[in-house]
Amino acid sequence: MPEVIVPIGPHHPALKEPVNFRVIADGEKIVRLELDLSYNHRGIEKAAEQRDFIRVLPLLERVCGICSHSHSSAFAKGIEEIMQIEIPPRAQYIRTIIAELERMHSHLLWLGVAAHEIGFNTLFMWTWRDRELVQDTLEEMSGNRVHYGMNEVGGVRCDLTPHQVSTALERLPFLEERIYQYVDMVNDQQTLLLRFKGVGKLTREEVLKYGAVGPTARASGVDYDARRDDPYFVYTEVPWNVVTDTNGDVYGRTCVRIGELRESANIVRYCLENLPKGPVRVNAPKIAPEGEIFSRYEAPRGELAHFIRTNGTNKVERVDIRTPTLANWTSVAMCLVDQNLADIPVIVAAIDPCLSCTSRITLINTPGGKPGIVTFDELRKRGQTYCQEQGPP
Amino acid sequence: MAALPESISQRLVNWARIKSPWITLFNSGACNACDIEVIACLMPRFDIERFGILAKGSPRHADILIVTGHVTLKQASRLRRVWEQISEPKYVIAMGACGASAGAFHGLYHIMERVEDVIPVDVYTAGCPPRPDEIINAVVTCLNLLKEDQVHGGKEWRQNKSDEMMKPIERKVEM
Ligand code: SF4
Numbered sequence: 321m322p323e324v325i326v327p328i329g330p331h332h333p334a335l336k337e338p339v340n341f342r343v344i345a346d347g348e349k350i351v352r353l354e355l356d357l358s359y360n361h362r363g364i365e366k367a368a369e370q371r372d373f374i375r376v377l378p379l380l381e382r383v384c385g386i387c388s389h390s391h392s393s394a395f396a397k398g399i400e401e402i403m404q405i406e407i408p409p410r411a412q413y414i415r416t417i418i419a420e421l422e423r424m425h426s427h428l429l430w431l432g433v434a435a436h437e438i439g440f441n442t443l444f445m446w447t448w449r450d451r452e453l454v455q456d457t458l459e460e461m462s463g464n465r466v467h468y469g470m471n472e473v474g475g476v477r478c479d480l481t482p483h484q485v486s487t488a489l490e491r492l493p494f495l496e497e498r499i500y501q502y503v504d505m506v507n508d509q510q511t512l513l514l515r516f517k518g519v520g521k522l523t524r525e526e527v528l529k530y531g532a533v534g535p536t537a538r539a540s541g542v543d544y545d546a547r548r549d550d551p552y553f554v555y556t557e558v559p560w561n562v563v564t565d566t567n568g569d570v571y572g573r574t575c576v577r578i579g580e581l582r583e584s585a586n587i588v589r590y591c592l593e594n595l596p597k598g599p600v601r602v603n604a605p606k607i608a609p610e611g612e613i614f615s616r617y618e619a620p621r622g623e624l625a626h627f628i629r630t631n632g633t634n635k636v637e638r639v640d641i642r643t644p645t646l647a648n649w650t651s652v653a654m655c656l657v658d659q660n661l662a663d664i665p666v667i668v669a670a671i672d673p674c675l676s677c678t679s680r681i682t683l684i685n686t687p688g689g690k691p692g693i694v695t696f697d698e699l700r701k702r703g704q705t706y707c708q709e710q711g712p713p
Numbered sequence: 714m715a716a717l718p719e720s721i722s723q724r725l726v727n728w729a730r731i732k733s734p735w736i737t738l739f740n741s742g743a744c745n746a747c748d749i750e751v752i753a754c755l756m757p758r759f760d761i762e763r764f765g766i767l768a769k770g771s772p773r774h775a776d777i778l779i780v781t782g783h784v785t786l787k788q789a790s791r792l793r794r795v796w797e798q799i800s801e802p803k804y805v806i807a808m809g810a811c812g813a814s815a816g817a818f819h820g821l822y823h824i825m826e827r828v829e830d831v832i833p834v835d836v837y838t839a840g841c842p843p844r845p846d847e848i849i850n851a852v853v854t855c856l857n858l859l860k861e862d863q864v865h866g867g868k869e870w871r872q873n874k875s876d877e878m879m880k881p882i883e884r885k886v887e888m
Contacts (some may be wrong), residue, residue, distance in 0.1 A: 362823055364821070
C-alpha cells in the first residue's frame, strides 16, 4: 500500500495548542512523524536580556502557564547562586510547597487530558474537579490561580499565615483519598488498561538514546530525578522517593504520575507541618557579578534547564531555556512508529506536551515556502548584515 | 436575510442562539494558562454547560470565538482564517492582558501585540489569566450584546455609538 501523508493541525479540533503534525501512514500503521512546533514562538529569551532581574521573573513565569513556578524558580535559583546569596529556610520551604502543589495540579490535569483522549470523560471530570482543591490552596497562598508570582530573587514574595497552613492541611486527606481511588481505577478499569497497556512503548536504551526526561524516562526504568540527583530547595531534608516503573508504555507513565501525586502530597504535608520560623526574603543586590550557571529543576514534565550568563550588570547577558517537552518530542516521534493511527492522541498526550514553551523558530524560504536549515555561521552572518543595515540604535 | 427578522423561524433561531451559544477556543500563542482556565470553566466546579454553553472544536459550529494570547506573527493569518470560517453573527472575546495589549510580552519581536489588529473584538476580559468566573461573565456580556444587536439589526449601531463617543467634545466658551 502506498504511503499517505495525513496532515493534522495547526488548528484542529483534537489539538489544544497549535502544532502541525505530518503523519506518514501506511494503511492504519504510522511510518514516520514530522513536526512543526514553531507556531507559538514569542522570543522570550531575547526579551529577558532587556529586563532587569525584578522584571524578568514575571516574564519567565509566562513561558508556560502550567509549570509557571518551575521557570521562575529555576531562574531565581540560578541567579541567587551567581550572587552567592543564601535564601532563608522558610522561603525554601514555601518554594517547595508551591512547587509540589504545582506538580499535583499539573499531574491531575494530565490524567484528565489523557482520559479525555481515550474518550473516558468521567475520569476527565473527576480529576479536574479534584484539581480545583489544589487550585484553591494555591490561590489562597499566592493570590492567583495559575501564575503565582511567588518567587523573587532573594526569597518569596509573601509569607504563609497559620490559617493558610491549616486550611491547606485540611484539604490534603481528601485529595489523598482521591489519589488512592485513581490508583485503583488505573489498575482495574478495563477502559484504561486496554487503551494504555502496550501503547507507545519505549525501552530503557531508547530513552537514554533519545534523551527523554521526567515521567516519560522514569516509566522506562531510568532512575533519574533532578530533585534527588542535583538537590535544591529542601528536597534533601524531606523524606520522599523517586517513583519509577518498568512498563515503559502509556500505562507506565500513568503509574509514575499517580505515584508522584502521592509523593507530592506527602512532601506538601511534611513541609507544611515543619515550616520553620523566620523571614521569607533577604535583600538581594541589584547587580549580579559576571558568571555562568546551569540551573536544573525538576518541573512536572521533566528536567528543566536554564542556562544563565551574567555580565556584571542588572540584566542577564543570555538565558537559554531547555524545556522538558522539547527533550521528549524525539521519543514521541520514535515510539509512534508502527503504532495505530488512532493511538496518536494518547501517545502524544502521554508526554504531557506543552507547546507554548517548546516553540522554536523555523526558517521559511518565502518565495518557495519551503522550510530549510541554516548553519550557525550563515545565521550569524545574516544577523551581522541585518545589524549593519539597521545602523546603530 | 433583512426581510426575515419577523418570521417565526428566524425568531426561533435568535432565541436558540441566546439560550445556547457555542464557543470555540483559539490559542494564538498564549502561555497555556488562559487555555486551561477556559477548560476549567467546563468542569464540574464552574460547569458552564448548565447555561447551554458548549465548547466546540470546529469554528464552523461556533458562535463565539475565544482568542487566548497575543497573536504571534505566524498565527495571525491562521486566526484570520479561523475567524472567517465562523458563520454570522459571530462574536470575539479576547482573553486576558495578552489579548488587550500583549501584557507581559509587550514589545517582543514575534508578536502582533493586540488581537484587534487582526480581527474585530467585541469583549475583553481582564486578568492574567482571567478567573473562570470572569470568563463566564465575558460570555454573558457577549450574550447581552447579541440581544441588543438583534434589536438593532446588526453590529453597526455600536460602531456609530463608539464613533460618537470618540468625537472631540465641543466646549462652549462663554466670553
Ligand atoms: S493573559 Fe497572561 S495567562 Fe493569558 S496567555 Fe497572556 S500571559 Fe498567559
